[in-house]
Amino acid sequence: MRELLESVADGSLSPTEAEAALNGYVTGEAGRFDAARRQRRGIPEAIYAEGKSAPQVVALAETALETTDRALITRISDEQFEALESTFADSAPDATLERYGSTVRVLGAEFEQPSLEATVGIVTAGTVDGPVADEAQVVCTDAGATVDRVDDIGVAALNRTLDQVDRLRDADTLIVAAGREGALPTVVAGLVDTPVIAVPVSSGYGHGGDGEAALAGLLQSCTVLSVVNIDAGFVAGAQATLIARAIDAARTDDGSR
Known part of the structure; x- marks a missing residue:
């Protein structure tokens, strides 16, 4: 405790960083940010931008960057992203903004990219599934997992799926x-012996679309798989990350890494 207070006093630690170290979270006008989630859960907290104002998203992102040296933001709008770019250009010019559709990192x-000895395959049935x-x-x-992305292999032309089976099995x-x-x-779960996490996407016509x-349909699957909620890409990624971390730990322990 004393060391923490001395670090704040000499300016080597900000009050926000100290609060994160003491409580595991930081409280601000935009809400509380769980700075210790990655240490506790293996997955960092993400900022859900939908329904928040641009200043709220920026404030939470600044807190995340200050306490964990990175921010993950989902469902971001163009207006919110522009506010992020403008703010960080002044307050954190050395920060890097990576945008993948409506998701931003x-x-x-000082961020050190981790590395896991595990591969997550991410598969889409069609282009509309891309943002999820x-x-x-x-x-x-x-x-830090290796990601192998396989897009647009829906079952309307099953040969597109069968052409990728070896890759999916890897x-x-x-x-x-x-x-x-x-x-x-x-279909994929019936062809591979690896865990499959299914993400239903809100696309289609009329009833059930x-x-x-x-x-x-996925909850009633004949093949063994896990199902997350509709459009829950973050949850699917988090589940896959936990599996990848366990695989990485096992490979490290048995010396095969």
Whole structure:
């Protein structure tokens, strides 16, 4: 405690960093940021931008960057992203902003990219599933897993899926995103011996076209898989990250790394 106070007094530690070290979270006008989630859970807290004002997103991102040297932001709008760019150009010019559709990763100058000896395959049935897959990909990339992205192999032309079977089997775990009736994850899970995490996507026509048909179909899958909520790319990426971390630890322990 004394060392922490002395660090604040001599300016080597900010009050925000000290609060994070003491409580595990930081309280600001935009809410509380869980700075210790990665240490506690293996996955950093993400800032869900939808429904927040641009200043709120910026404030939370600044707190994340100050306490963890990175920020993950999901469902970001163009207006919010422009506010981030403008703010960090002045307050953190050495920070790097990476945007993947509606998902953003901000990296501080001192951020050290981790590395996991594990591969996550991320698969989409069609182009419309891309933004959800992007969200999952950012989470896995941030954790240090190798990501192998396979896009647009929906079952309407099954040869597109069968052409990629060997590649899918090489992954340590798979995230498969699909809308409409959600058939692709079920088909893939019947072809591989790796864990499959299915993400129903809110695309399609009429009844059930908001992702509910895909969700219902995947919950009734004959093949063994896990299902996250509709459009829950972050959750799928987090689950895959936990699997990748366990695989990495096992490979390190047995000396095969």
